[in-house]
Amino acid sequence: MDFTLSDEQQLLRDTARTLLAKECPPSLVRAHIDDPAAADELWLRVADFVALGGGPLTDLCLFVAETGSVAAPGPFFATAALFAPLLAAIDHELTPAVLAGETTGTVALAGADGVWAANDEPVKHFVPELDRVDWVAVIEAGPTVRVVPTDELPHRLLATIDWSRRLFELDSAALPGTAARLDAATLDEVVRRATVALAAEQVGTARRLFDMALEYAKQRIQFDVPIGSFQAIQHKLANVSLEVERADSAVQYAAMAVDALDDDRRRAAHVAKAAAGTAATHSAKDSIQIHGGIGYTWEHDLHLFLRRAYGSEAWLGPTGWHHDRLADLLFNA
Amino acid sequence: MQLSFGPEVEDFRVELVAFLDEHVPVEARTGFDMMDSGAEDRTEVIPEWARRWQATLFDHGWMIPGYPAALGGRDATPIQTLAYLEEMARRRVPRSLHFPGYAIVAPSLLEFGNAEQQALIPAAIRGDTIWCIGMSEPDAGSDLAGLSTRAELDGDRFVVNGQKVWTSYATVAQKCFVYVRTDPTAPKHKGISLLIVDMDTPGIEIRPLRHLSGAANFAEVFFTDVEVPAANLVGAQNDGWRITQGSLAHERAGLWVEGVSRLESTVQSLVDLVQRRGLTADAGVRRRVAAFYEQAASLRALGYKGFASFAQGSSAPEHSYMRLATAELGKATYELGMELQGADAATRDSERGEENGRWVNMFFMSFANTIAGGTSEIQRNIIAQRVLGLPRA
Numbered sequence: 001m002d003f004t005l006s007d008e009q010q011l012l013r014d015t016a017r018t019l020l021a022k023e024c025p026p027s028l029v030r031a032h033i034d035d036p037a038a039a040d041e042l043w044l045r046v047a048d049f050v051a052l053g054g055g056p057l058t059d060l061c062l063f064v065a066e067t068g069s070v071a072a073p074g075p076f077f078a079t080a081a082l083f084a085p086l087l088a089a090i091d092h093e094l095t096p097a098v099l100a101g102e103t104t105g106t107v108a109l110a111g112a113d114g115v116w117a118a119n120d121e122p123v124k125h126f127v128p129e130l131d132r133v134d135w136v137a138v139i140e141a142g143p144t145v146r147v148v149p150t151d152e153l154p155h156r157l158l159a160t161i162d163w164s165r166r167l168f169e170l171d172s173a174a175l176p177g178t179a180a181r182l183d184a185a186t187l188d189e190v191v192r193r194a195t196v197a198l199a200a201e202q203v204g205t206a207r208r209l210f211d212m213a214l215e216y217a218k219q220r221i222q223f224d225v226p227i228g229s230f231q232a233i234q235h236k237l238a239n240v241s242l243e244v245e246r247a248d249s250a251v252q253y254a255a256m257a258v259d260a261l262d263d264d265r266r267r268a269a270h271v272a273k274a275a276a277g278t279a280a281t282h283s284a285k286d287s288i289q290i291h292g293g294i295g296y297t298w299e300h301d302l303h304l305f306l307r308r309a310y311g312s313e314a315w316l317g318p319t320g321w322h323h324d325r326l327a328d329l330l331f332n333a
Numbered sequence: 334m335q336l337s338f339g340p341e342v343e344d345f346r347v348e349l350v351a352f353l354d355e356h357v358p359v360e361a362r363t364g365f366d367m368m369d370s371g372a373e374d375r376t377e378v379i380p381e382w383a384r385r386w387q388a389t390l391f392d393h394g395w396m397i398p399g400y401p402a403a404l405g406g407r408d409a410t411p412i413q414t415l416a417y418l419e420e421m422a423r424r425r426v427p428r429s430l431h432f433p434g435y436a437i438v439a440p441s442l443l444e445f446g447n448a449e450q451q452a453l454i455p456a457a458i459r460g461d462t463i464w465c466i467g468m469s470e471p472d473a474g475s476d477l478a479g480l481s482t483r484a485e486l487d488g489d490r491f492v493v494n495g496q497k498v499w500t501s502y503a504t505v506a507q508k509c510f511v512y513v514r515t516d517p518t519a520p521k522h523k524g525i526s527l528l529i530v531d532m533d534t535p536g537i538e539i540r541p542l543r544h545l546s547g548a549a550n551f552a553e554v555f556f557t558d559v560e561v562p563a564a565n566l567v568g569a570q571n572d573g574w575r576i577t578q579g580s581l582a583h584e585r586a587g588l589w590v591e592g593v594s595r596l597e598s599t600v601q602s603l604v605d606l607v608q609r610r611g612l613t614a615d616a617g618v619r620r621r622v623a624a625f626y627e628q629a630a631s632l633r634a635l636g637y638k639g640f641a642s643f644a645q646g647s648s649a650p651e652h653s654y655m656r657l658a659t660a661e662l663g664k665a666t667y668e669l670g671m672e673l674q675g676a677d678a679a680t681r682d683s684e685r686g687e688e689n690g691r692w693v694n695m696f697f698m699s700f701a702n703t704i705a706g707g708t709s710e711i712q713r714n715i716i717a718q719r720v721l722g723l724p725r726a
């Protein structure tokens with residue numbers, strides 16, 4: 001394992017950064033609140049990168065860190081980080097079309113408690129982007145999986161705090177198609193992969209919130225000096241930057257461990273999601289505090305990222321849940 | 334978590350492991366705690382076995398691997414040095430029980446000393462000479478450049494008057510690096526010089542200073558008309574401030590390893606403690622221990638990531654992050670260890686509580702880690718100003 005990014009990886013990150021800054025400004029995130037079709041154009045720009053979902057997790061993480069940084073709406077994460085890896089793992093016939101960005105999909109798995117593990121509850125919860133994708137892979141107790149078109153499935157859009165990620169309930173009681181057996185260990189790896197990818201996204205969101213606060217602290221003048229010269233502000237920013245760097249490193253390590261099927265990957269994935277969630281929520285809170293009154297307004301873009309930070313924190317296991325799983329490993333259950 | 338390196342590093346590691354298997358003294362295998370705790374019970378500041386161990390490391394080229402053989406090393410590369418620090422930390426083996434000589438005096442003299450002064454280096458690294466560092470003063474702590482110990486040049490000697498404080502190893506040291514003010518009229522960073530002072534020079538008075546845990550391994554040092562040969566000036570007169578930044582630069586990118594290893598080891602001790610105290614079913618306790626594990630593990634990742642960028646030629650700002658985080662987290666982990674003992678936390682009685690007062694001792698001692706060598710607040714200032722580019726007040 002080596003934390004050095006290759007030239008290709010640096011190019012991927014820079015390309016993603018430039019592309020998403022251009023194609024996903026805050027105005028698009030806002031437009032998407034009332035009309036999810038506002039993100040359709042963005043999807044066309046990023047569809048080529050779904051192929052990353054079939055490759056090393058380290059590369060996918062570099063890309064989704066940038067989608068997290070702009071709070072990108074649309075089916076990219078569901079398709080590239082959940083649906084594509086699942087289909088690739090079971091060698092599903094749709095895999096090539098999904099990886100080519102020609103069709104989109106999502107995964108329905110969690111029960112009412114929001115835990116992403118196979119269960120026999122008929123209603124699946126917190127399913128991302130269900131009405132904006134072509135396919136859904138529904139995983140049931142067994143585990144089994146059936147991949148069905150999303151047309152006319154009984155679902156309900158949840159009212160969420162983060163409007164850049166749409167979450168649904170799906171009633172899977174009377175689904176068409178036949179369920180195929182799914183290896184439990186395969187499912188485990190797919191969920192772990194998505195969890196680390198989400199952590200990477202959260203680091204992107206955390207970094208965006210931090211960068212906004214740092215920039216503001218340098219230019220906002222009070223008492224005739226930039227507020228960033230005050231120790232109270234400097235120490236807040238130093239603490240947050242430590243958490244962001246720590247989370248960033250934990251995510252990169254977890255992705256490398258998953259790619260290498262290293263024994264440490266179970267712990268590393270929980271560490272990554274917990275560290276990233278902590279970094280993103282702390283960054284969000286301190287960023288708004290450092291912005292003062294202007295950060296509390298609807299007009300300012302901060303709340304778009306605040307929402308993404310807290311929405312992602314709760315999804316695929318909140319920090320406390322991942323700490324509990326880590327404790328299970330540390331204390332041998 | 335361990336990075337895998339090429340054969341050039343792994344061969345190096347194999348040689349080191351063979352050396353350690355053969356030579357590590359049994360007293361050095363008691364773990365990190367020995368370096369801090371037990372000071373109350375320890376009769377010698379630097380026990381005989383520790384002196385022999387440091388000399389053995391030096392003689393075999395394992396004291397500072399990045400240095401040449403004449404200086405106790407073997408011209409190791411930075412990545413080999415990282416492997417060395419990893420292996421020592423994993424085994425919890427200290428190199429030395431007195432850091433000033435090998436970690437501060439030697440690299441400073443290498444960079445700024447004249448030939449005569451550089452002749453002092455091997456003995457400083459081997460531990461044959463024990464050094465102390467006269468930096469802090471009662472009125473110059475975080476604001477080190479505000480120091481007021483005076484040295485006036487009088488012919489071929491300086492006459493030194495003033496007081497140093499928190500001087501580690503002063504009671505046993507033969508020599509001291511003393512920072513003095515040689516130009517009281519210049520701006521405070523510009524009037525400082527560095528002198529090498531023999532501790533048996535007339536006019537030096539050493540008063541051991543007990544710290545809050547009860548032990549006394551540092552001291553106040555008073556200088557009254559102490560005469561120091563002018564030849565003992567290191568570097569140019571009034572140019573001593575930049576020497577204060579001296580450290581083992583080539584080890585800097587790997588110094589975090591010990592801090593993180595110590596933290597991980599403390600987290601494992603917490604896991605053991607929770608089990609002994611029958612608290613494994615306590616959801617709150619489990620979660621807090623897991624949160625410490627998460628922080629230690631992610632810090633190790635940050636350390637390796639910083640090293641990767643250092644190895645590629647970038648500076649490694651991670652060092653400031655690591656120092657701040659390991660010191661603060663260390664304190665918090667020891668405090669949890671005390672808390673887990675319930676009412677017994679009030680005692681350090683061998684019949685009660687845990688590990689003969691180990692947790693309270695470590696907790697009390699850990700206050701030094703967020704103060705000495707730059708407080709956590711100073712570390713945050715450094716991160717804010719040097720890493721994040723925020724303006725100074």
